[in-house]
Amino acid sequence: MKLGVIGYGARIQYVISEVMKQDPSCQIKSIVDIRKDKIREELRQQGLENVQLYETAEQMLASERLDGVLIGTRCSLHTSMALKVLPTGIPLYLEKPVSTTMEDLLRLKTGYKASRSQVVVSFPLRLTLIVQLVKEIIDSGKIGTVEHVQAINNVTYGRVYFQNWYRDENETGGLFLQKATHDFDYINYVLGLQPTSVCAMTSKQIFKGSKPAGLKCVDCEDNRSCSESAAFRTDLDPSWQSCCYAQDTGNEDSGSVLMRYPTGMHASYSQNFFVQGDAGARGARFMGHKGTVEFDFITGKVKVFMHHTPRIETYEFSSNAGHFGGDTELARNFVDVMRGTAASISPLEDGLSSALLCLKAKESAETGSFQSVYWEGF
Structure with missing residues (x-):
């Protein structure tokens, strides 16, 4: 399964490693991050030279056929990036907090209500x-x-x-x-x-x-x-x-x-x-x-x-294990959501309520x- 990543920080890299442990066929297909040159070098050192890097989430979503998207940007961007993914119907792994302001929270709730994507919130x-x-x-x-x-x-x-x-x-x-x-x-x-x-x-x-x-x-x-x-x-x-x-x-x-x-x-x-x-x-x-x-x-x-x-x-x-083993369970669930064999056990409704x-x-x-x-x- 092909993964798209928006915000390739340390936390989401760890989550991706857990996802790959659950299903070794999962691979990073594309990344959106403002640190393109640094990340390209990091990927080269890891032997991942076939990953496509994009300037914007819109470019990645329009160009790639993805099985799942993971958002690991800084917190203030979680809502705006999620709102770009939700209309596509692609399964989404979203880091917490799902929003940092009431305005963003209401926008996310509205966007989710109108969307088709299954969302797994990082609540391990x-x-x-x-x-x-x-x-x-x-x-x-x-x-x-x-x-x-x-x-x-x-x-x-x-x-x-x-x-x-x-x-x-x-x-x-x-x-x-x-x-x-x-x-x-x-x-x-x-x-x-x-x-x-x-x-x-x-x-x-x-x-x-x-x-x-x-x-x-x-x-x-x-x-x-x-x-x-x-x-x-x-x-x-x-x-x-x-x-x-x-x-x-x-x-x-x-x-x-x-x-x-x-x-x-x-x-x-x-x-x-x-x-x-x-x-x-x-x-x-x-x-x-x-x-x-x-x-x-x-x-x-x-x-x-x-x-x-x-x-x-x-x-x-x-x-x-990370977060006392909860990260492993979230990764397993996200893989199953991408396969279409399970629903999210940490849904966006709960992320919205906690925020x-x-x-x-x-x-x-x-x-x-x-x-x-x-x-x-x-």
Whole structure:
């Protein structure tokens, strides 16, 4: 099967490698990227000299007969590129967030409604063995109806959002759209519910400062004493070495959200971007009257606490695969979608809902108000 790629970045290259593992007959047929010369050289070094490079998505879509298209551009272009692919009916793999503004989100929803394409959104966490087990336990009724959720994401590599292009909020749309979109998706997937209202708060306490805009770590007089200095890290591209204490550093460095559901229950979620080492954590507690199930992706453990008997069940998982194995499942599903043998198990409807929730959380944090989660104009 022939793949077209719009935005040939590191993330989508990894996804493509997973797709090829699932079906070795898959091959990159064409690429659209503004870095044509650099990518041509990279492809040559990989022995991929028959890949066609195009200036625009329109040119590629008009010239090639493709079995699937993968979009891996920077986040602000996800919507506009998806709207070029959707009318073709070609299966689409779309990176998250599907949109970074409410205007784009509404355009994408309208375009999708009128389209013929199956879309697989990059939401791998819902497909991990851990989340699948948690959902199985909850759906069995073992802990009773879930009446409260507490979720956290303490990110130990948070500096990436302040030291490279992610620092530009015009690209990211804020860190709810970058990180929480994954967590909101798996929470709502497990519950089988969508929130009706949301309130949120963000703060920027660490990654701020008076260093001049545009300063690179390598040019900073404090690069030998700064705990965040990337000046001497050979594993980082120089473009990732901007000062995270400069005046032009965007993004909040922590945020919290409360979500109300139609049943009356609520969930809390909190994310942090300056913890380090063993302080990292990502997971949730789902609490019913009969019991609680909790998990942490980093430790690979799921625990079930029964409230009325002295019993704790523990399950342990081991996986070094991308996104805890979820990327493999998404790749397998995308291959099946291209073959025409399956429907998307991470559809655009869920990508739209998660992005809407993130945008409403962002608006809540900016205005200090509760926000209803509904589709304006639909």
